[in-house]
Amino acid sequence: MIHCYMIKKPILFSLFLCLSMMASAQSASDSADIYFRHLDLNEVVVTGLTGESKLKEMPAPVSIVTETELQSTPSTNIIDVIAKQPGVSQITTGGAISKPVIRGLGYNRVAVVNDGIRQEGQQWGDEHGIEVDAQTVGQVEILKGPASLMYGSDAMAGVLILHPHKVLPMGQMAANLSTGFQTNNGLFDYSVNFAGNQKGFVWDGRWSQKLAHAYQNRKDGYVPGSQFQERAVHGLLGLNKSWGHSHLTLGYYHLTPGMVEGERDELTGELLAEGDVKTYGKTLPFQQVYHYKAVLDNSIWMGKGHLKVLVGYQQNRRKEFEESAEACGLDFLLHTLNYDIRYQLETENGWRLAAGVGGMWQRSLNKGDEYLIPAYRLFDIGGFATASKRLGRWNLTGGVRMDYRWLHSEGLIEDEEVRFTDFRRNMDGFSASIGAVYNVTDKLNVRANVSRGFRAPNLSELASYGVHEGTQRFEVGNHNLKPEHSWQADLGLDFSSRYVSAQLALFANRINHFIFCHRTNEVIDPEHPTYCYDAGNARLLGFEATLDFHPIHSLHFGNTFSFVDAVQLDQPEETKYLPFTPAPRWTSELKYEITHDGHLFNNAYVAVSLECHLRQNHYYMADDTETATPSYTLVHFTAGADIKVHRRKVASLYLSVNNLFDRAYQNHLSRLKYVGYNMRTGERGIFDMGRNLAVRLIVPLVWNL
Numbered sequence: 001m002i003h004c005y006m007i008k009k010p011i012l013f014s015l016f017l018c019l020s021m022m023a024s025a026q027s028a029s030d031s032a033d034i035y036f037r038h039l040d041l042n043e044v045v046v047t048g049l050t051g052e053s054k055l056k057e058m059p060a061p062v063s064i065v066t067e068t069e070l071q072s073t074p075s076t077n078i079i080d081v082i083a084k085q086p087g088v089s090q091i092t093t094g095g096a097i098s099k100p101v102i103r104g105l106g107y108n109r110v111a112v113v114n115d116g117i118r119q120e121g122q123q124w125g126d127e128h129g130i131e132v133d134a135q136t137v138g139q140v141e142i143l144k145g146p147a148s149l150m151y152g153s154d155a156m157a158g159v160l161i162l163h164p165h166k167v168l169p170m171g172q173m174a175a176n177l178s179t180g181f182q183t184n185n186g187l188f189d190y191s192v193n194f195a196g197n198q199k200g201f202v203w204d205g206r207w208s209q210k211l212a213h214a215y216q217n218r219k220d221g222y223v224p225g226s227q228f229q230e231r232a233v234h235g236l237l238g239l240n241k242s243w244g245h246s247h248l249t250l251g252y253y254h255l256t257p258g259m260v261e262g263e264r265d266e267l268t269g270e271l272l273a274e275g276d277v278k279t280y281g282k283t284l285p286f287q288q289v290y291h292y293k294a295v296l297d298n299s300i301w302m303g304k305g306h307l308k309v310l311v312g313y314q315q316n317r318r319k320e321f322e323e324s325a326e327a328c329g330l331d332f333l334l335h336t337l338n339y340d341i342r343y344q345l346e347t348e349n350g351w352r353l354a355a356g357v358g359g360m361w362q363r364s365l366n367k368g369d370e371y372l373i374p375a376y377r378l379f380d381i382g383g384f385a386t387a388s389k390r391l392g393r394w395n396l397t398g399g400v401r402m403d404y405r406w407l408h409s410e411g412l413i414e415d416e417e418v419r420f421t422d423f424r425r426n427m428d429g430f431s432a433s434i435g436a437v438y439n440v441t442d443k444l445n446v447r448a449n450v451s452r453g454f455r456a457p458n459l460s461e462l463a464s465y466g467v468h469e470g471t472q473r474f475e476v477g478n479h480n481l482k483p484e485h486s487w488q489a490d491l492g493l494d495f496s497s498r499y500v501s502a503q504l505a506l507f508a509n510r511i512n513h514f515i516f517c518h519r520t521n522e523v524i525d526p527e528h529p530t531y532c533y534d535a536g537n538a539r540l541l542g543f544e545a546t547l548d549f550h551p552i553h554s555l556h557f558g559n560t561f562s563f564v565d566a567v568q569l570d571q572p573e574e575t576k577y578l579p580f581t582p583a584p585r586w587t588s589e590l591k592y593e594i595t596h597d598g599h600l601f602n603n604a605y606v607a608v609s610l611e612c613h614l615r616q617n618h619y620y621m622a623d624d625t626e627t628a629t630p631s632y633t634l635v636h637f638t639a640g641a642d643i644k645v646h647r648r649k650v651a652s653l654y655l656s657v658n659n660l661f662d663r664a665y666q667n668h669l670s671r672l673k674y675v676g677y678n679m680r681t682g683e684r685g686i687f688d689m690g691r692n693l694a695v696r697l698i699v700p701l702v703w704n705l
Contacts, residue, residue: 044064046058046062046064046141047141047143047150047161053388056437056439056445056494057388057390057395057397057437058397058437058447059395059397059435059436059437059447059448059449059490060143060144060145060147060433060435060447060449060451060490061087061144061145061447061490061492061505061507061544062141062142062143062144063085063086063087063088063141063142063144064139064140064141064142065081065082065085065139065140065142066139067138067139067165069081070134070137070138070139070140071178071652071654071696071698072638072640072654072656072696073656074180074182074656074658074692074694074696075134076095076096076098076182076185076187076212077095077096077097077098077129077130077134078130078132078133078134078137078140078162079098079099079100079129079130080095080098081134081140082100082140082142082160083098083100083101084587085142086544086545086546086560086561086562086587087102087103087142087144087505087542087544087562087564088100088101088102088142088562089101089102089106089562089582089585089669090669091106091126091580091669091670091671092667092669092670092671092672092688093126093127093129093257093260093470093670093671093672094215094223094225094226094228094257094258094260094672095185095187095212095215095226095228095689096129096212096226096228096230096255096257096258097127097128097129097257098129098130099123099126099128099129099130100112100130100160101157101580101582101669102142102144102157102158103144103145103157103158103507103509103540103542103564104157104540104542104564104566104578104580104581104582105156105157105158105540106157106580107123107124108123108124108154108455108458109154109155109156109157109455109484110154110155110157110158110159110160111147111151111154111155111158111159111160112130112132112159112160112162113151113159113160113161113162114132114137114162115162115164115249115251115293115295115297115312116249116295116297116310116312116340117295117310117312117314117338117340118151118154118338118360119131119132119314120314120316120334120336120338120360120362121289121291121314121316121318121334122316122318122332122334122364124458124459124460124461125460125468125470125471126468126470126471126671127259127287127470127471127671128318128470129255129289131253131255131289131291131316132162132253133191133206133208133230133232133234133251133253135178135191135193135206135208135232136162136164136165136206136208136232136234136251137162137163137164137165138163138164138165138166139163140160140161140162140163141159141160141161141163142158142159142160142161143155143158143159143160143161144157144158144490144505144507145157145158145449145451145453145488145490145507145509146158146431146433146451146452146453146486146488147159147453149384149386149399149400149401149431149432149433149451150384152358152359152380152382152401152403152454153380153382153403153405153429153454153455153456153483154455155453156453156454156455156484156486156511164204164236164249165195165204167195167197167202167204167238167240168195168196168197168202169197170197170198170199170200170240171197171198171199171704171705172196172197172702172703172704172705173194173195173196173197173198173702173703173704173705174194174195174196174700174701174702174703175192175193175194175195175700175701176191176192176193176194176195176698176699176700176701177190177191177192177698177699178190178191178696178697178698178699179191179696179697180694180695180696180697181694181695182212182692182693182694183692183693183694184215184216184689184690184691184692184693185212185213185214185215185216185226185227185689185692186211186212186213186278186280187210187211187212188210188211188212189208189209189210189211189230190208190209191206191207191208191209192206192207192208193205193206193207193234195236196705197240198705200239200240200241201238201239202236202237202238202239202240202247203235203236203237203238204234204235204236205234205235205236206232206233206234206235207232207233208230208231208232208233208234209229209230209231209232210228210229210230210231211229211230211280212227212228212229212280213227213277213278213279213280214226214227214258214273214277214278215689215690216689216690217662217664217687217688217689217690218662218663218664218687218690219664219681219683219687220271220686220687221270221271222271222273222277222278223260223271223277223672223686224258224260224261224271224272224273224274224277224283225258225259225260225261225283225285225286226258226260227257227258227279227280227281227283228255228256228257228258229255229256229280229282230253230254230255230256231253231254232251232252232253232254233250233251233252234249234250234251234252235249235250235251236248236249236250238297242301243300243301244298244299244300244301244306245297245298245299246296246297246298246299247295247296247297247298248294248295248296248297249293249294249295249297250293250294251291251292251293251294252290252291252292252293253289253290253291253292253293254288254289254290254291255287255288255289256282256286256287256288256289257286257287257289258282258283258285258286259285259286259287259320259469259470260672260675260686261285261472261675261676262672262675262676262677262685262686263676264676264677264678264679266679266680267679267680268680269678269679269680269681271676271686282321282325284321284322284323284324284325285320285321285322285469286320286321286325287318287319287320287321287470288317288318288319288321288328289316289317289318289319290315290316290317290318291314291315291316291317292314292315292316293312293313293314293315294312294313295310295311295312295313296310296311296312297310298310302343303345304345304346304347304348305343305344305345305346305353306343306344307341307342307343308340308341308342308343308344308356309340309341310338310339310340310341311337311338311339311340312336312337312338312339313335313336313337313338314334314335314336314338315333315334315335315336316332316333316334316336317331317332317333317334317367318330318331318332319331319332319368320368320370320469320470322469328368329368329369329370329469330368330370330371330372330468330469331366331367331368332364332365332366332367332368332373333364333365333366333367334362334363334364334365335362335363335364336360336361336362337360337361337362338358338359338360339358339359339360340356340357340358341356341357341358342354342355342356342357342358343355343356350389350390351387351388351389352387352388352389353385353386353387354384354385354386354387354399355383355384355385355386356383356384357381357382357383357384358381358382359379359380359381359382359403360378360379360380361378361379362376362377362378362379363376363377363378364376364377364378364459366412370466370467371412371414371419371420371465371466372460372464372465372466372467372468372475373459373460373463373464373466373477374409374410374411374412374419374420374459374463375409375410375412376407376408376409376410376459376463377407377408377410378405378406378407378408378459379405379406380403380404380405380406380456381403381404382401382402382403382404383401383402384399384400384401384402384431385399385400385401386398386399387399393438393439393440394436394437394438394439395436395437395439396435396436397433397434397435397436397437398432398433398434398435399432399433400430400431400432401430401431401432402428402429402430402431403428403429403430403431403454403456404426404427404428405425405426405427405428405456406424406425406426407424407425407426407427407456407459407462408424409421409422409423409424409425409459409462409463410422419465419466420463420465421463421479423463423479425462427456427483428483429454429455429456429483429485430452430454431451431452431453431454432451432452433449433450433451433452434449434450434451435447435448435449435450435451435490436448436449443495443496443497444493444494444495445493445494445495446492446493447490447491447492447493447494448489448490448491448492449489449490450487450488450489450490451487451488451490452485452486452487452488453484453485453486453488454483454484454485454486455483455484455486456483457481457482457483457484457515459477460475460477460533461477461478461481461515461517461533462477462478462479462481462533463477463479464476464477464533465477467525467528471531471671472528472675473519473528473529473530473531474524474525474528474529474530474531475517475531475532475533476524476530476531476532476533477533478532478533478534478535481513481515481533481535482513482535483513484511484512484513484514484515485511485512485513486509486510486511486512487509487510488507488508488509488510489507489508489509490505490506490507491505491506491507492504492505492506498550499549499550499551500547500548500549500550501546501547501548502545502546502547502548503544503545503546504543504544504545505543505544505545506542506543507540507541507542507543508539508540508541509538509539509540509541510537510538510539511537511538511539511540512537513535513536513537514535514536514537514538514568514578515533515534515535516533516534516535516536516568516578516579516620517531517532517533517534517579518531518532518534518575518579518620518622518623518625519531519622519623519624519625520532520623521623536568536569536570536571537568537569537570538566538567538568538569538578539566539567539569540564540565540566540567540578541564541565542562542563542564542565543561543562543563544560544561544562544563545560545561546558546559546560546561547559547560553593554592554593554594555590555591555592555593556589556590556591556592556593557588557589557590557591558587558588558589558591559586559587559588559589560585560586560587561584561585561586561587562582562584562585563584564581564582565581565618566578566581566618567618573621574620574621574622575620575621575622577618577619577620577621578620579619579620579625579626580626580668580669581616581618581619581668582616582668582669583613583614583615583616583629583631583668584613584614584616585611585612585613585614586610586612586614587609587610587611587612588609588610588612589607589608589609589610590607590608590609591605591606591607592605592606592607593605594606594641598644599644599647600643600644601641601642601643601644602641602642602643602644602649603640603641603642604639604640604641604642605639605640605641606637606638606639607637607638607639608635608636608637609635609636609637609638610633610634610635610636611633611634611635611636612631612632612633612634613629613631613632613633613665613667613668614631615628615629615630615631616628616629616668619668626674627673627674627684629666629667629668629673632663632665633663634658634659634660634663634665635659635660635661635663636656636657636658636659636660637656637657637660638654638655638656638657639654639655639656640652640653640654640655641653649700650699650700651697651698651699651700652697652698652700653695653696653697653698654694654695654696654697655693655694655695656693656694657691657692657693657694658689658691658692658694659689659690659691659692660691661691662690662691663690664687664690665687665688666685666686666687666688667688670685670688672685672686672687672688673685673686
């Protein structure tokens with residue numbers, strides 16, 4: 001058994017790791033003639049403040065998840081794949097629901113951009129996931145740190161940009177079939193799409209479905225209520241011409257997740273279930289989540305720049321069924337209209353400029369007979385301007401933004417008692433960023449950035465009052481909460497040679513009026529604990545480090561380490577640490593590339609990896625809000641290859657075994673860690689998924705028109 005122990009001197013560890021990276025890099029001969037296959041990060045193009053930029057020109061840290069990684073990594077949802085990246089974690093509720101966390105910050109502090117617009121799906125809730133079909137995503141770009149200049153409020157921790165698959169070249173048509181199976185929860189999924197480009201007229205249509213029964217682990221057996229179903233339809237129609245492009249994207253997503261209650265037999269400690277735990281159908285309680293989307297994306301070349309006009313409409317409906325499968329209790333209906341207009345220009349003297357305005361309008365309604373948050377109207381608008389310029393080995397970037405938000409929360413009288421009071425809030429925020437990248441050599445870059453972020457409190461934080469069955473608690477909002485403002489400093493370096501690539505990113509973040517939810521001793525509903533929203537000043541320090549070593553062309557040894565220390569200032573020990581702070585994490589992978597261009601197999605590989613989560617002793621202790629989480633290590637095995645017939649790829653096959661030794665563990669960010677109590681063993685909560693064998697097959701078909 002492999003154990004991990006808490007590193008008590010994280011700063012010393014980071015310095016040691018940095019020195020190790022430089023020592024390894026120095027020992028690698030620059031004149032060596034050994035070829036290895038790995039992503040050249042200096043050539044990767046990402047979304048910068050002033051448009052597309054090379055990764056080496058970005059002063060703030062950015063991570064990329066490629067299409068191959070998305071396809072070959074076993075997961076139950078799109079965030080499950082992204083959470084493997086350094087500095088990124090996830091708050092989970094079973095296998096169906098995951099919320100992204102970047103550098104210790106989650107919920108409405110992380111903006112998710114999909115199909116070009118901010119995904120708005122009532123993401124304030126603990127058990128509210130991201131309503132996105134993973135099969136529609138071609139690449140993920142992770143911006144770490146305040147990204148409010150481009151995306152406004154809610155981008156304080158960073159942004160996940162889910163890029164769609166690229167439009168096919170002119171005169172080409174393609175179909176794609178992918179399917180997969182996972183043994184632990186019987187997950188079966190498939191996706192079919194058909195795309196083409198006929199003289200600039202482009203189209204892409206996709207249908208996806210996913211089914212899973214309850215997952216299991218060595219401690220709890222099968223976990224009733226963790227089953228889910230997912231269906232999605234996605235379509236694109238548009239024109240690609242010399243003047244630019246115009247694309248209309250339509251999407252439909254439907255998720256039916258069960259709700260884990262954690263009730264147990266007092267004598268045996270076994271989880272109680274109604275019906276077959278291996279059913280793919282619905283069992284009470286459960287949710288129904290519907291998300292509809294329409295996006296019109298226009299990009300027009302104007303001189304040496306281009307004008308981008310984007311308008312989107314989203315409708316999100318979330319229902320919770322507790323007592324009856326026909327009549328729901330909570331029923332939220334959210335309408336969102338997004339708009340974004342920006343102009344990007346590159347001048348003759350090397351300046352890259354961008355300016356624009358964007359925001360959204362929202363209308364939220366309560367359609368059920370139970371209430372948690374009041375109905376509301378919201379409108380916000382923000383204007384920004386950014387600039388960047390290359391000066392020799394320096395690349396300078398900066399910008400400013402101003403946001404305004406108007407919120408009207410509607411009152412509600414129930415049974416002659418005031419349930420919600422009518423109130424209005426007007427909030428504004430100023431954001432700014434300035435940074436620089438210095439290319440010391442072609443292989444070594446040093447980057448620094450200082451940024452100010454802004455986030456307005458959401459309505460759940462301001463005005464919630466009621467039982468939330470999805471979280472099994474009574475939530476109470478706080479009308480007096482102020483907007484959050486942050487200052488963050490980033491310092492990093494990256495090195496890449498024939499043998500070694502290494503990155504180190506340090507950050508320090510100070511947030512004023514940081515909003516968090518904690519348990520109290522107040523009893524409003526005897527059957528549910530009471531949780532209230534409060535605020536204080538917070539400080540977060542941490543780093544991410546990666547080291548990839550390639551001693552020979554076919555062998556790859558990669559390591560990452562992520563650490564964040566998140567505290568509330570001027571507080572005693574029991575309320576010092578912020579809730580939902582991820583534990584320090586070390587990952588290591590040894591990968592052997594068998595062949596790159598064989599007669600039958602191409603890009604064949606096998607890999608063994610370790611995922612080590614250190615003990616988390618830094619937690620919010622007051623009123624039993626959180627508990628410490630012991631360390632654990634998971635071992636994974638993966639293999640994959642492209643299959644060729646007559647030198648043409650006809651399929652890709654991936655095989656993996658997660659949690660190879662069936663380790664029983666609880667992730668510190670799992671909400672099921674606090675669901676239920678086992679009287680027989682004295683253990684609290686439900687454990688995460690046990691050993692899981694996954695297989696994925698992808699079959700592409702391409703024709704020339």
